[in-house]
Amino acid sequence: MKPRHKRMALIAAGLAAVGLAATLVLNAFRSNLVFFFTPSQIANHEAPTGRGLRIGGLVVAGSVKREGVTVHFTVTDTAQSIPVVFTGILPDLFKEGKGVVAQGELDAKGVFQASEVLAKHDENYMPPEAAEALKRAQASGESTGKSLVMATENKPK
Numbered sequence: 702m703k704p705r706h707k708r709m710a711l712i713a714a715g716l717a718a719v720g721l722a723a724t725l726v727l728n729a730f731r732s733n734l735v736f737f738f739t740p741s742q743i744a745n746h747e748a749p750t751g752r753g754l755r756i757g758g759l760v761v762a763g764s765v766k767r768e769g770v771t772v773h774f775t776v777t778d779t780a781q782s783i784p785v786v787f788t789g790i791l792p793d794l795f796k797e798g799k800g801v802v803a804q805g806e807l808d809a810k811g812v813f814q815a816s817e818v819l820a821k822h823d824e825n826y827m828p829p830e831a832a833e834a835l836k837r838a839q840a841s842g843e844s845t846g847k848s849l850v851m852a853t854e855n856k857p858k
Contacts, residue, residue: 735754736755737831738755739756739757739830739831739837740756740758740780741781743781743783743813750806750808750809753804753806754807756803756805756813758777758778758800759798759800759801759835760774760776760795761775761797764797765797771786771787771788772791773785776801779835784811786814787818791818793820795820799820803815804818804819
């Protein structure tokens with residue numbers, strides 16, 4: 702084999718190795734990617750079922766029901782509400798009327814099966830995705846004449 706052919710074979714093998722490595726990395730990234738959806742997007746069937754995702758909004762007052770370590774509650778963006786089931790220990794800051802982000806899967810019945818629940822860490826913090834979703838929901842509610850009350854209206858700025 703000529704040196705030129707050896708060089709071409711090494712270059713081809715190197716390109717194949719880089720392509721394989723890129724494919725493996727992108728596949729791992731795609732399988733671990735978790736998207737954020739609002740209750741309105743889930744109600745409009747924009748979220749995939751049986752795939753990991755995050756849902757965020759406010760915990761509806763009076764919706765928290767505990768059955769041992771299993772907790773049932775409802776998350777709303779003030780326009781739509783989604784029932785959530787979580788088995789485990791909730792964060793200390795988890796309360797009705799407060800912001801929450803839950804990670805898990807949406808089942809076929811439309812109930813969000815949470816594997817992790819995150820509560821906001823102080824009264825002024827809300828995840829950027831959840832804050833934007835609440836603003837959009839409020840704007841769409843005002844344009845249709847609905848009255849929406851945001852939990853953040855009375856907070857000092």
